[in-house]
Amino acid sequence: MDAMAILSIFVLSVFVGFEVVSKVSSTLHTPLMSGANAIHGVILVGAIIVADHSETNLELGLSLAAIVLATINMVGGFVVTDRMLEMFKGQKK
Amino acid sequence: MDAMAILSIFVLSVFVGFEVVSKVSSTLHTPLMSGANAIHGVILVGAIIVADHSETNLELGLSLAAIVLATINMVGGFVVTDRMLEMFKGQKK
Amino acid sequence: MSRTLYDLIGLAAGIAFILALKGLSHPKTARKGNLIGAFGAGLATVVVFFYASPSVSGKAESSLPLNNLGWILGAIAVGLIIGVPAARRVQMTQMPQLVALFNGVGGGAAALVAIVEYLNLGLEATTAQVVFTVFTVIVGCVSFSGSIITFMKLQELMTTRPVIFPAGRFVIAATLLSVIGVGGWVVSALGTTPLLILAALSLLFGVLFVLPVGGADVPIVISLLNAFTGLTVAASGYVLDSVLLIIAGTLVGASGTILTRLMADAMGRSLFGTLFGAFTAKQQDSSGVADDRPVRSGSPDDVAILLNYARRVVIVPGFGLAVAQAQHTVRELADLMISKGIDVAYGIHPVAGRMPGHMNVLLAEANVPYDQLVEMDEVNPTFGQTDVAIVIGANDVVNPAAKTTPGCPIYGMPILEVSNAANIIFLKRSMRPGFAGIENELLYDPKTMLLFGDAKSSLTKVVSALKAL
Amino acid sequence: MSRTLYDLIGLAAGIAFILALKGLSHPKTARKGNLIGAFGAGLATVVVFFYASPSVSGKAESSLPLNNLGWILGAIAVGLIIGVPAARRVQMTQMPQLVALFNGVGGGAAALVAIVEYLNLGLEATTAQVVFTVFTVIVGCVSFSGSIITFMKLQELMTTRPVIFPAGRFVIAATLLSVIGVGGWVVSALGTTPLLILAALSLLFGVLFVLPVGGADVPIVISLLNAFTGLTVAASGYVLDSVLLIIAGTLVGASGTILTRLMADAMGRSLFGTLFGAFTAKQQDSSGVADDRPVRSGSPDDVAILLNYARRVVIVPGFGLAVAQAQHTVRELADLMISKGIDVAYGIHPVAGRMPGHMNVLLAEANVPYDQLVEMDEVNPTFGQTDVAIVIGANDVVNPAAKTTPGCPIYGMPILEVSNAANIIFLKRSMRPGFAGIENELLYDPKTMLLFGDAKSSLTKVVSALKAL
Numbered sequence A, B: 001m002d003a004m005a006i007l008s009i010f011v012l013s014v015f016v017g018f019e020v021v022s023k024v025s026s027t028l029h030t031p032l033m034s035g036a037n038a039i040h041g042v043i044l045v046g047a048i049i050v051a052d053h054s055e056t057n058l059e060l061g062l063s064l065a066a067i068v069l070a071t072i073n074m075v076g077g078f079v080v081t082d083r084m085l086e087m088f089k090g091q092k093k
Numbered sequence C, D: 001m002s003r004t005l006y007d008l009i010g011l012a013a014g015i016a017f018i019l020a021l022k023g024l025s026h027p028k029t030a031r032k033g034n035l036i037g038a039f040g041a042g043l044a045t046v047v048v049f050f051y052a053s054p055s056v057s058g059k060a061e062s063s064l065p066l067n068n069l070g071w072i073l074g075a076i077a078v079g080l081i082i083g084v085p086a087a088r089r090v091q092m093t094q095m096p097q098l099v100a101l102f103n104g105v106g107g108g109a110a111a112l113v114a115i116v117e118y119l120n121l122g123l124e125a126t127t128a129q130v131v132f133t134v135f136t137v138i139v140g141c142v143s144f145s146g147s148i149i150t151f152m153k154l155q156e157l158m159t160t161r162p163v164i165f166p167a168g169r170f171v172i173a174a175t176l177l178s179v180i181g182v183g184g185w186v187v188s189a190l191g192t193t194p195l196l197i198l199a200a201l202s203l204l205f206g207v208l209f210v211l212p213v214g215g216a217d218v219p220i221v222i223s224l225l226n227a228f229t230g231l232t233v234a235a236s237g238y239v240l241d242s243v244l245l246i247i248a249g250t251l252v253g254a255s256g257t258i259l260t261r262l263m264a265d266a267m268g269r270s271l272f273g274t275l276f277g278a279f280t281a282k283q284q285d286s287s288g289v290a291d292d293r294p295v296r297s298g299s300p301d302d303v304a305i306l307l308n309y310a311r312r313v314v315i316v317p318g319f320g321l322a323v324a325q326a327q328h329t330v331r332e333l334a335d336l337m338i339s340k341g342i343d344v345a346y347g348i349h350p351v352a353g354r355m356p357g358h359m360n361v362l363l364a365e366a367n368v369p370y371d372q373l374v375e376m377d378e379v380n381p382t383f384g385q386t387d388v389a390i391v392i393g394a395n396d397v398v399n400p401a402a403k404t405t406p407g408c409p410i411y412g413m414p415i416l417e418v419s420n421a422a423n424i425i426f427l428k429r430s431m432r433p434g435f436a437g438i439e440n441e442l443l444y445d446p447k448t449m450l451l452f453g454d455a456k457s458s459l460t461k462v463v464s465a466l467k468a469l
């Protein structure tokens, strides 16, 4: 993919990110932060790719460590966010 | 630019377009429509490019017609939108 | 200029368009937003003269200065000479049709660009390019001819009623099918003739598509065609390999779609119903058979007296005010009342007038102070403390049937609750119903007084009567 | 699986993340939003096992099943075994530090991925790839070590006060300069050793960067580090040629930045001040020299009597409520009052507690009905009709200095205007000021009664006293 395409995708993603959260009420600041946090756990995909490409034990060890950390980030993040939000659930109307 | 990049740019632009106007008050529906209308006048750029590439008189004639129409769309659109909005201006506090 | 720099400037113009739409969505920044958009468009246009864009077909050599430079500049000059004065001189009441026209020419331009590029590519076009070209030609032509019809309707060059002809729906369906068929033909067989046939059929379809739409649904259709034109620009961007056109066109397509939905919602219309009216519309009888029940009609003097002794008056302007171009007169009346110490507000329904927000524009043009314009949600609770609600050329937007008569066309649309005011005055020309074609019970309400006649002349009379008091 | 399909699924996951953030921004859709995000992440993870992604270096062969598949699945299992129970079991009061920790490990993972890819690319890396790698390593490591420090602060494994050591700002500046210098060295000279030195220095910088931040500014820093981690993921996406990572990372980076600003605004802090506290902080003396003026302190019985005869009570919870974990007890008190026919509401300041929205979460956990939680803007006008405002472990959020004392640290922050209530009760342990370290005049107000002690035990006493009445 050429640099121009990547730059365009980057710029547009910045706008989407800005717009999508710009009106959030302060009640949701914490769950939103936590949910966004979980989303960047998708680096797990990158960790799996580099583990696949690893050729030395050092590379493999580091990428497995990355997988462990990324999984914690991703799965833990979504679970904890869900727990936070679950509490709001029963009570609305 | 590869198809995947174009698709991504398209999808992201859709989200930006959606998000950016989704909270507009009905007071601004008409100026917003008119402004968006002016923006698609940027097809003028495309019209100039095809005029540059034109090889036959038919092509040139059609592309000059496109330039005239696109210019009307773009310039007229921005001017009329500005006129609409100008009226709101003086009065706000 | 290098390709990278050219592309970067294109991206900057795309960002300007995003910021423009963002700005246009907020009253405080709307004007600046529009200027940013104009700046972006200007930038993109200027830059194209400094970059020899390689032809997609690779046939035509591009070099600086551009080929046909004189012709190009001349055509731009012609466009400016036509567009700028039109935009400058148009009266605000006619602004909707001008927007329709501008949209239409944009669609036409996109279709022409696609056709030229197609001619230029010849047999070298990839299937994807041909598909996008076909899309652009169809949608651009529909947008062009459809917009011309909406223009004629709004300009009253033709009837504003839905035009339904016998077996119309079959004709439309047949046209649509042939458009699709010929589109497929172009993709499979290539060739100039099929493409021109496609363009002609698409133009026809645009006409047929818009004819059955009633005058008051026209703004929805304009907004939709606007979104369509945006998509054609995006498709052209694909064919011409221009990120800018893709971003700009998609932005307009997406925001236009949302806007269309917002508009339809605000006027309680189903988008689907409006659009496919063509296929479902029946010859409708809305000649407005006047009811026999008695109404209380008054003279300008009666109205003036009522107003003179009111403490609070809410003015409800509508479609008829725009038709009568009475915005300046209504302002005069309001000023007069204010000078008499009466508390005056305008109750603005979101879809009063011919386009959403139209009333705000019209009243702003007449220099009505912004703070006197009160939106529906805010004004409704105050009708209880209002002595006189004076309804000028509005009907549907105050019709209680929207709340009481399930199944009527406006059922569910929020209304201005003028019936809570102590007195109601209607300024209209007859007992004919409003756009939706349904009786308004309020006209028969004992606390209603009707003042028949053109809104502008009625208002003038009321003003002089009030001055005389 | 073909590249195209793989890419399309990646784009779908990116769309899921957009929808997730959109959903998370509205109370009604928040939970669904989170689930959509989890779905997208799961989808992206599963799909990667079905596509042999060509190594960027071209050296390692990838084929299906993936190399090291057993190891990979094992590592994921380890991650699950650590992450899920931690997320399930954590107490809600400790949730902020868990989020910090999760963010940190994400940053660490990004840095590791960048390092491995760098090792793998070896000398074939393009300059752009190396630059992005350096960026990811620096920011990922800073995010990792910074988050660990915030975790330790929030978990009170170390002091929550700003840690300022002599000449600290020079040490920090020097570290930052060497990080940049070594980064440049990596880009120009390549090699594993410089990269590891870079990682070590970045880890150190992360520690130094967060140490001077005060406990209550920590959420801002977490949010910022979160945005940083997002950007590293985007940079990894560039190196690994993955549109999904670019989109996901950029989304988090952008929304995280906005969120950081919103948080800082809500608590009236300057983002700049918070971040560059490191460079500007002075050893600050906020031991809170108690004023000599008399205060009116009361017993739990006095408080119970006041409450018993009130018609309307507003409970204002704050940071101290979270510290004392008194959320269940406060709910008990509220229920008791309601059963006595007293009108009870909670006045929620946006930045009460340790994180924005923290109070809502805590009170929701204690099953406080949602409709009793009233946001600041709505509750403020009602204090005039309130007999008792009971301030539990809050201080800054009710401090009138925010309105009256220009130049004080919280000047300009909107507050809960409890001073308009007929009586004010403060539950706190001492006369010490709140987070901002400034005197609260309200404590000396004649209509204020202080009930000293830990919020939880004080509340328990009030509850029994009120029951006895």
Ligand SMILES: NC(=O)c1ccc[n+]([C@@H]2O[C@H](COP(=O)([O-])OP(=O)(O)OC[C@H]3O[C@@H](n4cnc5c(N)ncnc54)[C@H](OP(=O)(O)O)[C@@H]3O)[C@@H](O)[C@H]2O)c1
Pocket (backbone or CB within 6 Å): C215, C216, C217, C218, C219, C220, C263, C267, C268, C317, C318, C319, C320, C321, C323, C324, C350, C351, C352, C353, C354, C355, C356, C357, C358, C392, C393, C394, C395, C396, C397, C398, C410, C427, C428, C429, C430, C431, C432, C433, C434, C435, C436, C453, C454, C455, C456
């Ligand atoms: N604003 C928008 O965006 C938009 C777009 C599409 C549709 N609509 C629809 O249009 C309608 C707008 O409601 P509305 O209450 O403003 O208008 P309306 O219901 O159409 O009523 C307009 C009234 O004005 C009267 N009138 C027309 N010309 C007049 C003149 N020269 N002097 C005095 N009175 C005159 C008409 O009665 P006489 O003939 O008896 O004089 C009619 O009753 C709604 O149904 C809305 O859904 C609005």
Ligand SMILES: NC(=O)c1ccc[n+]([C@@H]2O[C@H](COP(=O)([O-])OP(=O)(O)OC[C@H]3O[C@@H](n4cnc5c(N)ncnc54)[C@H](OP(=O)(O)O)[C@@H]3O)[C@@H](O)[C@H]2O)c1
Pocket (backbone or CB within 6 Å): D215, D216, D217, D218, D219, D220, D263, D267, D268, D317, D318, D319, D320, D321, D323, D324, D350, D351, D352, D353, D354, D355, D356, D357, D358, D392, D393, D394, D395, D396, D397, D398, D410, D427, D428, D429, D430, D431, D432, D433, D434, D435, D436, D453, D454, D455, D456
């Ligand atoms: N929510 C956020 O996102 C966030 C983030 C960062 C910063 N902040 C800042 O944090 C502050 C929050 O304001 P706030 O009014 O909630 O808190 P605050 O101003 O920090 O006051 C907390 C009060 O609770 C008392 N307290 C502490 N532990 C207690 C216990 N166990 N029992 C009873 N009382 C106890 C303390 O007094 P004693 O020591 O005398 O007991 C203190 O006066 C604001 O300045 C805000 O800007 C908030």
